[in-house]
Amino acid sequence: MKPFAYERPERVEEALDRIAAHPGARFLAGGTNLVDLMKLGVAGPSLLVDIGGLPLDGVEETPDGGLRIGATARNSDVAAHPVVRARYPVLSQALLSGASAQLRNAATTGGNLLQRTRCPYFQDTSKPCNKRAPGSGCPAREGVHRDLAVIGHSAHCVATHPSDMAVALAALDAEVRLIGHSGERTVPVTAFHRLPGDRPEQDTVLEPGELITAVTLPAPPPGARSGYRKARDRASYAFALASVAVVLTVEDGRVGHAALAFGGLAHKPWRAREAEEVLRGAPATAETYARAADAELAAAEPLRDNGFKVPLARNLAVSVLRELAAGADGTDAPGGRTGGGTAP
Incomplete structure:
Protein backbone atom coordinates (compact mmCIF):
# COMPACT_ATOMS: atom_id res chain seq x y z
CA MET A 1 0.00 0.00 0.00
CA LEU A 54 -19.39 12.08 13.25
CA PRO A 55 -23.03 12.02 14.44
CA LEU A 56 -24.29 10.37 11.25
CA ASP A 57 -25.21 6.90 12.51
CA GLY A 58 -28.81 7.39 13.64
CA VAL A 59 -31.89 5.57 12.35
CA GLU A 60 -35.03 7.54 13.10
CA GLU A 61 -38.60 7.91 11.91
CA THR A 62 -39.56 11.10 10.09
CA PRO A 63 -42.73 13.16 10.69
CA ASP A 64 -44.25 12.03 7.39
CA GLY A 65 -44.04 8.35 8.34
CA GLY A 66 -40.78 7.63 6.55
CA LEU A 67 -37.33 6.74 7.85
CA ARG A 68 -33.98 8.51 7.93
CA ILE A 69 -30.90 6.28 7.97
CA GLY A 70 -27.58 7.97 8.77
CA ALA A 71 -24.66 7.50 6.41
CA THR A 72 -22.50 5.75 9.02
CA ALA A 73 -25.26 3.46 10.33
CA ARG A 74 -23.90 -0.08 10.19
CA ASN A 75 -25.55 -2.51 7.79
CA SER A 76 -26.21 -5.02 10.56
CA ASP A 77 -27.91 -2.39 12.72
CA VAL A 78 -30.13 -1.22 9.87
CA ALA A 79 -31.12 -4.78 8.95
CA ALA A 80 -32.10 -5.52 12.57
CA HIS A 81 -33.90 -2.24 13.23
CA PRO A 82 -37.54 -2.95 14.19
CA VAL A 83 -38.97 -0.25 11.90
CA VAL A 84 -36.95 -1.56 8.94
CA ARG A 85 -38.06 -5.13 9.62
CA ALA A 86 -41.71 -4.16 10.01
CA ARG A 87 -42.15 -1.52 7.29
CA TYR A 88 -39.31 -2.14 4.84
CA PRO A 89 -38.58 -5.89 4.93
CA VAL A 90 -37.16 -5.72 1.39
CA LEU A 91 -34.30 -3.61 2.79
CA SER A 92 -33.64 -5.89 5.74
CA GLN A 93 -33.62 -8.96 3.46
CA ALA A 94 -31.26 -7.28 0.98
CA LEU A 95 -28.80 -6.30 3.71
CA LEU A 96 -28.81 -9.75 5.26
CA SER A 97 -28.11 -11.36 1.88
CA GLY A 98 -24.93 -9.33 1.45
CA ALA A 99 -21.47 -10.29 2.69
CA SER A 100 -20.82 -11.93 6.06
CA ALA A 101 -22.02 -10.93 9.51
CA GLN A 102 -18.55 -9.60 10.31
CA LEU A 103 -18.55 -7.34 7.26
CA ARG A 104 -22.12 -6.17 7.91
CA ASN A 105 -21.01 -5.15 11.40
CA ALA A 106 -18.43 -2.81 9.85
CA ALA A 107 -19.98 -1.71 6.55
CA THR A 108 -21.98 1.52 6.50
CA THR A 109 -24.97 2.83 4.57
CA GLY A 110 -22.97 5.45 2.69
CA GLY A 111 -20.09 3.10 2.01
CA ASN A 112 -22.45 0.45 0.69
CA LEU A 113 -23.81 2.92 -1.86
CA LEU A 114 -20.30 3.93 -2.89
CA GLN A 115 -18.72 0.49 -3.16
CA ARG A 116 -17.07 -0.15 -6.50
CA THR A 117 -17.47 -2.97 -8.96
CA ARG A 118 -15.92 -6.39 -8.40
CA CYS A 119 -15.11 -6.76 -12.11
CA PRO A 120 -11.82 -8.71 -12.17
CA TYR A 121 -10.27 -6.35 -14.71
CA PHE A 122 -11.02 -3.34 -12.52
CA GLN A 123 -9.38 -5.01 -9.52
CA ASP A 124 -6.28 -6.18 -11.39
CA THR A 125 -3.90 -3.27 -12.01
CA SER A 126 -1.91 -5.31 -14.51
CA LYS A 127 -4.91 -5.29 -16.88
CA PRO A 128 -6.45 -2.42 -18.87
CA CYS A 129 -9.76 -1.05 -17.56
CA ASN A 130 -11.62 2.07 -18.63
CA LYS A 131 -13.15 2.44 -15.18
CA ARG A 132 -9.78 2.41 -13.43
CA ALA A 133 -7.67 3.94 -16.24
CA PRO A 134 -9.91 5.85 -18.68
CA GLY A 135 -9.08 5.17 -22.31
CA SER A 136 -7.19 1.93 -21.67
CA GLY A 137 -9.97 -0.33 -22.96
CA CYS A 138 -12.46 -2.91 -21.69
CA PRO A 139 -11.07 -6.43 -22.09
CA ALA A 140 -14.07 -7.86 -20.24
CA ARG A 141 -16.24 -7.56 -23.35
CA GLU A 142 -14.30 -10.34 -25.06
CA GLY A 143 -12.77 -11.83 -21.94
CA VAL A 144 -14.21 -13.00 -18.61
CA HIS A 145 -17.68 -11.48 -18.33
CA ARG A 146 -19.98 -14.22 -17.02
CA ASP A 147 -20.85 -12.15 -13.93
CA LEU A 148 -21.07 -8.80 -15.71
CA ALA A 149 -23.75 -6.57 -17.25
CA VAL A 150 -26.48 -7.58 -19.68
CA ILE A 151 -28.37 -4.29 -19.80
CA GLY A 152 -27.42 -0.60 -19.83
CA HIS A 153 -23.76 -1.28 -20.59
CA SER A 154 -21.62 0.45 -23.23
CA ALA A 155 -18.66 -0.26 -25.45
CA HIS A 156 -16.51 1.29 -22.71
CA CYS A 157 -17.65 -0.81 -19.71
CA VAL A 158 -19.72 -3.87 -18.84
CA ALA A 159 -19.17 -3.79 -15.06
CA THR A 160 -22.02 -4.34 -12.61
CA HIS A 161 -22.76 -2.56 -9.35
CA PRO A 162 -22.34 -5.04 -6.47
CA SER A 163 -24.70 -3.63 -3.81
CA ASP A 164 -27.74 -5.55 -2.58
CA MET A 165 -28.86 -2.68 -0.35
CA ALA A 166 -28.94 -0.17 -3.21
CA VAL A 167 -31.31 -2.39 -5.21
CA ALA A 168 -33.81 -2.41 -2.35
CA LEU A 169 -33.43 1.35 -1.89
CA ALA A 170 -34.15 1.87 -5.61
CA ALA A 171 -37.43 -0.04 -5.31
CA LEU A 172 -38.32 1.95 -2.18
CA ASP A 173 -37.88 5.34 -3.90
CA ALA A 174 -35.22 6.30 -1.37
CA GLU A 175 -33.26 9.54 -1.56
CA VAL A 176 -29.61 10.28 -0.79
CA ARG A 177 -28.80 13.38 1.28
CA LEU A 178 -25.51 15.07 0.37
CA ILE A 179 -23.51 17.95 1.79
CA GLY A 180 -20.56 19.88 0.39
CA HIS A 181 -19.06 23.34 0.57
CA SER A 182 -21.68 24.53 -1.92
CA GLY A 183 -24.51 23.40 0.37
CA GLU A 184 -26.87 20.46 0.82
CA ARG A 185 -28.85 18.62 -1.83
CA THR A 186 -30.98 15.52 -2.25
CA VAL A 187 -30.71 12.98 -5.07
CA PRO A 188 -33.05 10.02 -5.72
CA VAL A 189 -31.23 6.71 -5.34
CA THR A 190 -32.35 5.85 -8.87
CA ALA A 191 -30.41 8.88 -10.16
CA PHE A 192 -27.43 8.61 -7.80
CA HIS A 193 -25.57 5.91 -9.73
CA ARG A 194 -24.65 6.36 -13.40
CA LEU A 195 -24.68 4.09 -16.42
CA PRO A 196 -21.19 3.85 -17.93
CA GLY A 197 -21.69 5.59 -21.29
CA ASP A 198 -18.32 6.99 -22.32
CA ARG A 199 -17.35 7.92 -18.73
CA PRO A 200 -17.34 4.62 -16.82
CA GLU A 201 -14.89 5.97 -14.25
CA GLN A 202 -17.74 8.06 -12.80
CA ASP A 203 -19.85 5.67 -10.75
CA THR A 204 -22.15 8.29 -9.24
CA VAL A 205 -23.28 11.92 -9.51
CA LEU A 206 -21.41 12.74 -6.29
CA GLU A 207 -19.46 15.98 -6.73
CA PRO A 208 -15.83 16.28 -5.56
CA GLY A 209 -15.72 16.90 -1.82
CA GLU A 210 -19.37 15.95 -1.20
CA LEU A 211 -20.30 13.70 1.69
CA ILE A 212 -23.31 11.41 2.04
CA THR A 213 -25.06 12.27 5.30
CA ALA A 214 -28.18 10.08 5.16
CA VAL A 215 -30.61 8.04 3.12
CA THR A 216 -34.33 8.77 3.53
CA LEU A 217 -37.20 6.42 2.81
CA PRO A 218 -40.77 7.59 2.17
CA ALA A 219 -43.64 6.02 4.05
CA PRO A 220 -44.56 2.72 2.38
CA PRO A 221 -47.84 2.52 0.45
CA PRO A 222 -50.69 1.28 2.69
CA GLY A 223 -50.92 -2.50 2.63
CA ALA A 224 -47.78 -2.96 0.55
CA ARG A 225 -45.68 -6.09 0.75
CA SER A 226 -42.02 -6.16 -0.19
CA GLY A 227 -39.32 -8.73 -0.73
CA TYR A 228 -35.80 -9.29 -2.07
CA ARG A 229 -34.39 -12.37 -3.73
CA LYS A 230 -30.85 -13.01 -4.91
CA ALA A 231 -29.35 -15.72 -7.12
CA ARG A 232 -25.65 -16.42 -6.62
CA ASP A 233 -23.09 -19.14 -7.24
CA ARG A 234 -23.01 -20.29 -3.63
CA ALA A 235 -25.37 -20.05 -0.70
CA SER A 236 -23.60 -17.20 1.08
CA TYR A 237 -20.88 -14.55 0.83
CA ALA A 238 -21.27 -14.13 -2.94
CA PHE A 239 -22.33 -11.22 -5.12
CA ALA A 240 -25.53 -11.47 -7.13
CA LEU A 241 -25.67 -13.04 -10.56
CA ALA A 242 -29.12 -11.46 -10.57
CA SER A 243 -31.39 -10.13 -7.86
CA VAL A 244 -34.77 -8.43 -7.60
CA ALA A 245 -36.44 -6.11 -5.11
CA VAL A 246 -40.20 -5.65 -5.25
CA VAL A 247 -42.73 -3.45 -3.45
CA LEU A 248 -46.30 -4.41 -4.33
CA THR A 249 -49.94 -3.81 -3.47
CA VAL A 250 -52.84 -5.89 -4.74
CA GLU A 251 -56.51 -5.03 -4.33
CA ASP A 252 -59.50 -6.93 -5.71
CA GLY A 253 -57.23 -9.14 -7.76
CA ARG A 254 -55.39 -6.29 -9.50
CA VAL A 255 -51.98 -4.75 -9.00
CA GLY A 256 -51.98 -1.28 -7.46
CA HIS A 257 -48.57 0.05 -6.51
CA ALA A 258 -45.69 -1.76 -8.21
CA ALA A 259 -42.00 -0.92 -7.82
CA LEU A 260 -39.35 -3.32 -9.04
CA ALA A 261 -35.56 -3.10 -9.29
CA PHE A 262 -32.95 -5.57 -10.53
CA GLY A 263 -29.44 -6.07 -9.24
CA GLY A 264 -26.49 -7.87 -10.81
CA LEU A 265 -27.56 -6.90 -14.33
CA ALA A 266 -26.24 -3.38 -14.86
CA HIS A 267 -23.73 -0.71 -13.89
CA LYS A 268 -26.31 0.57 -11.37
CA PRO A 269 -29.39 -0.78 -9.59
CA TRP A 270 -31.84 -1.15 -12.48
CA ARG A 271 -35.29 0.29 -11.77
CA ALA A 272 -37.70 -1.65 -13.97
CA ARG A 273 -39.98 1.14 -15.21
CA GLU A 274 -41.26 -0.81 -18.23
CA ALA A 275 -42.25 -3.73 -16.03
CA GLU A 276 -44.01 -1.41 -13.59
CA GLU A 277 -46.12 0.08 -16.39
CA VAL A 278 -47.28 -3.37 -17.40
CA LEU A 279 -48.06 -4.34 -13.81
CA ARG A 280 -50.09 -1.34 -12.62
CA GLY A 281 -53.79 -1.97 -12.88
CA ALA A 282 -53.31 -5.39 -14.47
CA PRO A 283 -54.65 -8.69 -13.11
CA ALA A 284 -52.42 -10.10 -10.40
CA THR A 285 -51.56 -13.28 -12.31
CA ALA A 286 -48.45 -15.20 -13.28
CA GLU A 287 -49.11 -14.27 -16.90
CA THR A 288 -49.03 -10.57 -16.04
CA TYR A 289 -45.82 -10.95 -14.05
CA ALA A 290 -44.09 -12.81 -16.90
CA ARG A 291 -45.26 -10.24 -19.43
CA ALA A 292 -43.96 -7.42 -17.22
CA ALA A 293 -40.53 -9.01 -16.76
CA ASP A 294 -40.27 -9.72 -20.48
CA ALA A 295 -41.12 -6.10 -21.30
CA GLU A 296 -38.29 -4.87 -19.09
CA LEU A 297 -35.70 -7.39 -20.19
CA ALA A 298 -36.39 -6.96 -23.90
CA ALA A 299 -33.69 -4.26 -23.84
CA ALA A 300 -31.05 -6.70 -22.55
CA GLU A 301 -27.92 -7.17 -24.67
CA PRO A 302 -26.09 -10.12 -23.13
CA LEU A 303 -22.53 -10.89 -24.04
CA ARG A 304 -21.11 -14.24 -25.13
CA ASP A 305 -21.18 -15.95 -21.73
CA ASN A 306 -23.83 -14.21 -19.62
CA GLY A 307 -27.07 -14.66 -21.55
CA PHE A 308 -28.30 -16.95 -18.78
CA LYS A 309 -28.82 -13.87 -16.61
CA VAL A 310 -31.86 -12.77 -18.62
CA PRO A 311 -34.10 -15.80 -17.92
CA LEU A 312 -32.66 -15.96 -14.40
CA ALA A 313 -33.76 -12.39 -13.67
CA ARG A 314 -37.13 -13.04 -15.32
CA ASN A 315 -37.79 -16.09 -13.15
CA LEU A 316 -36.70 -14.29 -9.98
CA ALA A 317 -39.08 -11.42 -10.69
CA VAL A 318 -42.03 -13.66 -11.47
CA SER A 319 -41.42 -15.77 -8.37
CA VAL A 320 -41.22 -12.82 -5.97
CA LEU A 321 -44.25 -11.11 -7.52
CA ARG A 322 -46.32 -14.28 -7.19
CA GLU A 323 -45.38 -14.78 -3.56
CA LEU A 324 -45.97 -11.18 -2.55
CA ALA A 325 -49.31 -11.07 -4.37
CA ALA A 326 -50.41 -14.29 -2.70
CA GLY A 327 -49.63 -12.79 0.68
CA ALA A 328 -51.51 -9.61 -0.23
CA ASP A 329 -54.58 -11.75 -0.83
CA GLY A 330 -54.33 -13.07 2.71
CA THR A 331 -52.50 -16.35 2.16
CA ASP A 332 -49.14 -17.24 3.64
CA ALA A 333 -46.14 -16.21 1.56
CA PRO A 334 -42.48 -15.38 2.07
CA GLY A 335 -41.63 -11.71 2.06
CA GLY A 336 -42.80 -9.12 4.51
CA ARG A 337 -45.73 -6.79 4.74
CA THR A 338 -44.85 -3.12 4.99
CA GLY A 339 -46.78 -0.42 6.73
CA GLY A 340 -47.43 -2.17 10.01
CA GLY A 341 -47.24 -5.91 9.37
CA THR A 342 -44.54 -8.27 10.51
CA ALA A 343 -41.41 -9.24 8.65
CA PRO A 344 -40.33 -12.86 8.36
Whole structure:
Protein backbone atom coordinates (compact mmCIF):
# COMPACT_ATOMS: atom_id res chain seq x y z
CA MET A 1 0.00 0.00 0.00
CA LYS A 2 1.10 3.55 -0.65
CA PRO A 3 1.81 5.71 2.45
CA PHE A 4 -1.13 7.84 3.53
CA ALA A 5 -2.07 10.26 6.30
CA TYR A 6 -5.04 9.76 8.62
CA GLU A 7 -7.30 12.26 10.38
CA ARG A 8 -10.48 11.86 12.42
CA PRO A 9 -12.50 15.11 12.50
CA GLU A 10 -15.19 15.77 15.08
CA ARG A 11 -17.53 17.87 12.94
CA VAL A 12 -18.96 17.54 9.43
CA GLU A 13 -17.64 20.96 8.47
CA GLU A 14 -14.17 19.96 9.57
CA ALA A 15 -14.33 16.78 7.48
CA LEU A 16 -15.34 18.78 4.41
CA ASP A 17 -12.47 21.21 4.99
CA ARG A 18 -9.95 18.37 5.21
CA ILE A 19 -11.13 16.86 1.92
CA ALA A 20 -11.13 20.24 0.18
CA ALA A 21 -7.58 20.98 1.31
CA HIS A 22 -6.20 17.65 0.05
CA PRO A 23 -7.16 16.73 -3.56
CA GLY A 24 -6.01 13.15 -3.01
CA ALA A 25 -8.05 12.64 0.18
CA ARG A 26 -10.90 10.17 0.65
CA PHE A 27 -13.59 9.77 3.28
CA LEU A 28 -13.32 6.57 5.33
CA ALA A 29 -16.20 4.94 7.21
CA GLY A 30 -16.28 1.14 7.56
CA GLY A 31 -13.49 0.72 5.03
CA THR A 32 -14.70 -2.71 3.90
CA ASN A 33 -14.29 -1.78 0.21
CA LEU A 34 -11.85 1.15 0.21
CA VAL A 35 -9.17 -0.60 2.25
CA ASP A 36 -9.35 -3.65 -0.06
CA LEU A 37 -8.87 -1.38 -3.08
CA MET A 38 -5.91 0.26 -1.40
CA LYS A 39 -4.33 -3.14 -0.82
CA LEU A 40 -4.85 -4.03 -4.49
CA GLY A 41 -3.33 -0.74 -5.63
CA VAL A 42 -6.58 0.35 -7.28
CA ALA A 43 -7.01 3.24 -4.83
CA GLY A 44 -4.16 5.29 -3.38
CA PRO A 45 -5.49 8.19 -1.31
CA SER A 46 -2.92 10.50 0.21
CA LEU A 47 -5.18 11.18 3.21
CA LEU A 48 -8.00 9.21 4.85
CA VAL A 49 -10.57 11.38 6.60
CA ASP A 50 -12.31 9.07 9.06
CA ILE A 51 -15.97 10.10 9.47
CA GLY A 52 -16.77 7.28 11.90
CA GLY A 53 -16.89 9.68 14.83
CA LEU A 54 -19.39 12.08 13.25
CA PRO A 55 -23.03 12.02 14.44
CA LEU A 56 -24.29 10.37 11.25
CA ASP A 57 -25.21 6.90 12.51
CA GLY A 58 -28.81 7.39 13.64
CA VAL A 59 -31.89 5.57 12.35
CA GLU A 60 -35.03 7.54 13.10
CA GLU A 61 -38.60 7.91 11.91
CA THR A 62 -39.56 11.10 10.09
CA PRO A 63 -42.73 13.16 10.69
CA ASP A 64 -44.25 12.03 7.39
CA GLY A 65 -44.04 8.35 8.34
CA GLY A 66 -40.78 7.63 6.55
CA LEU A 67 -37.33 6.74 7.85
CA ARG A 68 -33.98 8.51 7.93
CA ILE A 69 -30.90 6.28 7.97
CA GLY A 70 -27.58 7.97 8.77
CA ALA A 71 -24.66 7.50 6.41
CA THR A 72 -22.50 5.75 9.02
CA ALA A 73 -25.26 3.46 10.33
CA ARG A 74 -23.90 -0.08 10.19
CA ASN A 75 -25.55 -2.51 7.79
CA SER A 76 -26.21 -5.02 10.56
CA ASP A 77 -27.91 -2.39 12.72
CA VAL A 78 -30.13 -1.22 9.87
CA ALA A 79 -31.12 -4.78 8.95
CA ALA A 80 -32.10 -5.52 12.57
CA HIS A 81 -33.90 -2.24 13.23
CA PRO A 82 -37.54 -2.95 14.19
CA VAL A 83 -38.97 -0.25 11.90
CA VAL A 84 -36.95 -1.56 8.94
CA ARG A 85 -38.06 -5.13 9.62
CA ALA A 86 -41.71 -4.16 10.01
CA ARG A 87 -42.15 -1.52 7.29
CA TYR A 88 -39.31 -2.14 4.84
CA PRO A 89 -38.58 -5.89 4.93
CA VAL A 90 -37.16 -5.72 1.39
CA LEU A 91 -34.30 -3.61 2.79
CA SER A 92 -33.64 -5.89 5.74
CA GLN A 93 -33.62 -8.96 3.46
CA ALA A 94 -31.26 -7.28 0.98
CA LEU A 95 -28.80 -6.30 3.71
CA LEU A 96 -28.81 -9.75 5.26
CA SER A 97 -28.11 -11.36 1.88
CA GLY A 98 -24.93 -9.33 1.45
CA ALA A 99 -21.47 -10.29 2.69
CA SER A 100 -20.82 -11.93 6.06
CA ALA A 101 -22.02 -10.93 9.51
CA GLN A 102 -18.55 -9.60 10.31
CA LEU A 103 -18.55 -7.34 7.26
CA ARG A 104 -22.12 -6.17 7.91
CA ASN A 105 -21.01 -5.15 11.40
CA ALA A 106 -18.43 -2.81 9.85
CA ALA A 107 -19.98 -1.71 6.55
CA THR A 108 -21.98 1.52 6.50
CA THR A 109 -24.97 2.83 4.57
CA GLY A 110 -22.97 5.45 2.69
CA GLY A 111 -20.09 3.10 2.01
CA ASN A 112 -22.45 0.45 0.69
CA LEU A 113 -23.81 2.92 -1.86
CA LEU A 114 -20.30 3.93 -2.89
CA GLN A 115 -18.72 0.49 -3.16
CA ARG A 116 -17.07 -0.15 -6.50
CA THR A 117 -17.47 -2.97 -8.96
CA ARG A 118 -15.92 -6.39 -8.40
CA CYS A 119 -15.11 -6.76 -12.11
CA PRO A 120 -11.82 -8.71 -12.17
CA TYR A 121 -10.27 -6.35 -14.71
CA PHE A 122 -11.02 -3.34 -12.52
CA GLN A 123 -9.38 -5.01 -9.52
CA ASP A 124 -6.28 -6.18 -11.39
CA THR A 125 -3.90 -3.27 -12.01
CA SER A 126 -1.91 -5.31 -14.51
CA LYS A 127 -4.91 -5.29 -16.88
CA PRO A 128 -6.45 -2.42 -18.87
CA CYS A 129 -9.76 -1.05 -17.56
CA ASN A 130 -11.62 2.07 -18.63
CA LYS A 131 -13.15 2.44 -15.18
CA ARG A 132 -9.78 2.41 -13.43
CA ALA A 133 -7.67 3.94 -16.24
CA PRO A 134 -9.91 5.85 -18.68
CA GLY A 135 -9.08 5.17 -22.31
CA SER A 136 -7.19 1.93 -21.67
CA GLY A 137 -9.97 -0.33 -22.96
CA CYS A 138 -12.46 -2.91 -21.69
CA PRO A 139 -11.07 -6.43 -22.09
CA ALA A 140 -14.07 -7.86 -20.24
CA ARG A 141 -16.24 -7.56 -23.35
CA GLU A 142 -14.30 -10.34 -25.06
CA GLY A 143 -12.77 -11.83 -21.94
CA VAL A 144 -14.21 -13.00 -18.61
CA HIS A 145 -17.68 -11.48 -18.33
CA ARG A 146 -19.98 -14.22 -17.02
CA ASP A 147 -20.85 -12.15 -13.93
CA LEU A 148 -21.07 -8.80 -15.71
CA ALA A 149 -23.75 -6.57 -17.25
CA VAL A 150 -26.48 -7.58 -19.68
CA ILE A 151 -28.37 -4.29 -19.80
CA GLY A 152 -27.42 -0.60 -19.83
CA HIS A 153 -23.76 -1.28 -20.59
CA SER A 154 -21.62 0.45 -23.23
CA ALA A 155 -18.66 -0.26 -25.45
CA HIS A 156 -16.51 1.29 -22.71
CA CYS A 157 -17.65 -0.81 -19.71
CA VAL A 158 -19.72 -3.87 -18.84
CA ALA A 159 -19.17 -3.79 -15.06
CA THR A 160 -22.02 -4.34 -12.61
CA HIS A 161 -22.76 -2.56 -9.35
CA PRO A 162 -22.34 -5.04 -6.47
CA SER A 163 -24.70 -3.63 -3.81
CA ASP A 164 -27.74 -5.55 -2.58
CA MET A 165 -28.86 -2.68 -0.35
CA ALA A 166 -28.94 -0.17 -3.21
CA VAL A 167 -31.31 -2.39 -5.21
CA ALA A 168 -33.81 -2.41 -2.35
CA LEU A 169 -33.43 1.35 -1.89
CA ALA A 170 -34.15 1.87 -5.61
CA ALA A 171 -37.43 -0.04 -5.31
CA LEU A 172 -38.32 1.95 -2.18
CA ASP A 173 -37.88 5.34 -3.90
CA ALA A 174 -35.22 6.30 -1.37
CA GLU A 175 -33.26 9.54 -1.56
CA VAL A 176 -29.61 10.28 -0.79
CA ARG A 177 -28.80 13.38 1.28
CA LEU A 178 -25.51 15.07 0.37
CA ILE A 179 -23.51 17.95 1.79
CA GLY A 180 -20.56 19.88 0.39
CA HIS A 181 -19.06 23.34 0.57
CA SER A 182 -21.68 24.53 -1.92
CA GLY A 183 -24.51 23.40 0.37
CA GLU A 184 -26.87 20.46 0.82
CA ARG A 185 -28.85 18.62 -1.83
CA THR A 186 -30.98 15.52 -2.25
CA VAL A 187 -30.71 12.98 -5.07
CA PRO A 188 -33.05 10.02 -5.72
CA VAL A 189 -31.23 6.71 -5.34
CA THR A 190 -32.35 5.85 -8.87
CA ALA A 191 -30.41 8.88 -10.16
CA PHE A 192 -27.43 8.61 -7.80
CA HIS A 193 -25.57 5.91 -9.73
CA ARG A 194 -24.65 6.36 -13.40
CA LEU A 195 -24.68 4.09 -16.42
CA PRO A 196 -21.19 3.85 -17.93
CA GLY A 197 -21.69 5.59 -21.29
CA ASP A 198 -18.32 6.99 -22.32
CA ARG A 199 -17.35 7.92 -18.73
CA PRO A 200 -17.34 4.62 -16.82
CA GLU A 201 -14.89 5.97 -14.25
CA GLN A 202 -17.74 8.06 -12.80
CA ASP A 203 -19.85 5.67 -10.75
CA THR A 204 -22.15 8.29 -9.24
CA VAL A 205 -23.28 11.92 -9.51
CA LEU A 206 -21.41 12.74 -6.29
CA GLU A 207 -19.46 15.98 -6.73
CA PRO A 208 -15.83 16.28 -5.56
CA GLY A 209 -15.72 16.90 -1.82
CA GLU A 210 -19.37 15.95 -1.20
CA LEU A 211 -20.30 13.70 1.69
CA ILE A 212 -23.31 11.41 2.04
CA THR A 213 -25.06 12.27 5.30
CA ALA A 214 -28.18 10.08 5.16
CA VAL A 215 -30.61 8.04 3.12
CA THR A 216 -34.33 8.77 3.53
CA LEU A 217 -37.20 6.42 2.81
CA PRO A 218 -40.77 7.59 2.17
CA ALA A 219 -43.64 6.02 4.05
CA PRO A 220 -44.56 2.72 2.38
CA PRO A 221 -47.84 2.52 0.45
CA PRO A 222 -50.69 1.28 2.69
CA GLY A 223 -50.92 -2.50 2.63
CA ALA A 224 -47.78 -2.96 0.55
CA ARG A 225 -45.68 -6.09 0.75
CA SER A 226 -42.02 -6.16 -0.19
CA GLY A 227 -39.32 -8.73 -0.73
CA TYR A 228 -35.80 -9.29 -2.07
CA ARG A 229 -34.39 -12.37 -3.73
CA LYS A 230 -30.85 -13.01 -4.91
CA ALA A 231 -29.35 -15.72 -7.12
CA ARG A 232 -25.65 -16.42 -6.62
CA ASP A 233 -23.09 -19.14 -7.24
CA ARG A 234 -23.01 -20.29 -3.63
CA ALA A 235 -25.37 -20.05 -0.70
CA SER A 236 -23.60 -17.20 1.08
CA TYR A 237 -20.88 -14.55 0.83
CA ALA A 238 -21.27 -14.13 -2.94
CA PHE A 239 -22.33 -11.22 -5.12
CA ALA A 240 -25.53 -11.47 -7.13
CA LEU A 241 -25.67 -13.04 -10.56
CA ALA A 242 -29.12 -11.46 -10.57
CA SER A 243 -31.39 -10.13 -7.86
CA VAL A 244 -34.77 -8.43 -7.60
CA ALA A 245 -36.44 -6.11 -5.11
CA VAL A 246 -40.20 -5.65 -5.25
CA VAL A 247 -42.73 -3.45 -3.45
CA LEU A 248 -46.30 -4.41 -4.33
CA THR A 249 -49.94 -3.81 -3.47
CA VAL A 250 -52.84 -5.89 -4.74
CA GLU A 251 -56.51 -5.03 -4.33
CA ASP A 252 -59.50 -6.93 -5.71
CA GLY A 253 -57.23 -9.14 -7.76
CA ARG A 254 -55.39 -6.29 -9.50
CA VAL A 255 -51.98 -4.75 -9.00
CA GLY A 256 -51.98 -1.28 -7.46
CA HIS A 257 -48.57 0.05 -6.51
CA ALA A 258 -45.69 -1.76 -8.21
CA ALA A 259 -42.00 -0.92 -7.82
CA LEU A 260 -39.35 -3.32 -9.04
CA ALA A 261 -35.56 -3.10 -9.29
CA PHE A 262 -32.95 -5.57 -10.53
CA GLY A 263 -29.44 -6.07 -9.24
CA GLY A 264 -26.49 -7.87 -10.81
CA LEU A 265 -27.56 -6.90 -14.33
CA ALA A 266 -26.24 -3.38 -14.86
CA HIS A 267 -23.73 -0.71 -13.89
CA LYS A 268 -26.31 0.57 -11.37
CA PRO A 269 -29.39 -0.78 -9.59
CA TRP A 270 -31.84 -1.15 -12.48
CA ARG A 271 -35.29 0.29 -11.77
CA ALA A 272 -37.70 -1.65 -13.97
CA ARG A 273 -39.98 1.14 -15.21
CA GLU A 274 -41.26 -0.81 -18.23
CA ALA A 275 -42.25 -3.73 -16.03
CA GLU A 276 -44.01 -1.41 -13.59
CA GLU A 277 -46.12 0.08 -16.39
CA VAL A 278 -47.28 -3.37 -17.40
CA LEU A 279 -48.06 -4.34 -13.81
CA ARG A 280 -50.09 -1.34 -12.62
CA GLY A 281 -53.79 -1.97 -12.88
CA ALA A 282 -53.31 -5.39 -14.47
CA PRO A 283 -54.65 -8.69 -13.11
CA ALA A 284 -52.42 -10.10 -10.40
CA THR A 285 -51.56 -13.28 -12.31
CA ALA A 286 -48.45 -15.20 -13.28
CA GLU A 287 -49.11 -14.27 -16.90
CA THR A 288 -49.03 -10.57 -16.04
CA TYR A 289 -45.82 -10.95 -14.05
CA ALA A 290 -44.09 -12.81 -16.90
CA ARG A 291 -45.26 -10.24 -19.43
CA ALA A 292 -43.96 -7.42 -17.22
CA ALA A 293 -40.53 -9.01 -16.76
CA ASP A 294 -40.27 -9.72 -20.48
CA ALA A 295 -41.12 -6.10 -21.30
CA GLU A 296 -38.29 -4.87 -19.09
CA LEU A 297 -35.70 -7.39 -20.19
CA ALA A 298 -36.39 -6.96 -23.90
CA ALA A 299 -33.69 -4.26 -23.84
CA ALA A 300 -31.05 -6.70 -22.55
CA GLU A 301 -27.92 -7.17 -24.67
CA PRO A 302 -26.09 -10.12 -23.13
CA LEU A 303 -22.53 -10.89 -24.04
CA ARG A 304 -21.11 -14.24 -25.13
CA ASP A 305 -21.18 -15.95 -21.73
CA ASN A 306 -23.83 -14.21 -19.62
CA GLY A 307 -27.07 -14.66 -21.55
CA PHE A 308 -28.30 -16.95 -18.78
CA LYS A 309 -28.82 -13.87 -16.61
CA VAL A 310 -31.86 -12.77 -18.62
CA PRO A 311 -34.10 -15.80 -17.92
CA LEU A 312 -32.66 -15.96 -14.40
CA ALA A 313 -33.76 -12.39 -13.67
CA ARG A 314 -37.13 -13.04 -15.32
CA ASN A 315 -37.79 -16.09 -13.15
CA LEU A 316 -36.70 -14.29 -9.98
CA ALA A 317 -39.08 -11.42 -10.69
CA VAL A 318 -42.03 -13.66 -11.47
CA SER A 319 -41.42 -15.77 -8.37
CA VAL A 320 -41.22 -12.82 -5.97
CA LEU A 321 -44.25 -11.11 -7.52
CA ARG A 322 -46.32 -14.28 -7.19
CA GLU A 323 -45.38 -14.78 -3.56
CA LEU A 324 -45.97 -11.18 -2.55
CA ALA A 325 -49.31 -11.07 -4.37
CA ALA A 326 -50.41 -14.29 -2.70
CA GLY A 327 -49.63 -12.79 0.68
CA ALA A 328 -51.51 -9.61 -0.23
CA ASP A 329 -54.58 -11.75 -0.83
CA GLY A 330 -54.33 -13.07 2.71
CA THR A 331 -52.50 -16.35 2.16
CA ASP A 332 -49.14 -17.24 3.64
CA ALA A 333 -46.14 -16.21 1.56
CA PRO A 334 -42.48 -15.38 2.07
CA GLY A 335 -41.63 -11.71 2.06
CA GLY A 336 -42.80 -9.12 4.51
CA ARG A 337 -45.73 -6.79 4.74
CA THR A 338 -44.85 -3.12 4.99
CA GLY A 339 -46.78 -0.42 6.73
CA GLY A 340 -47.43 -2.17 10.01
CA GLY A 341 -47.24 -5.91 9.37
CA THR A 342 -44.54 -8.27 10.51
CA ALA A 343 -41.41 -9.24 8.65
CA PRO A 344 -40.33 -12.86 8.36
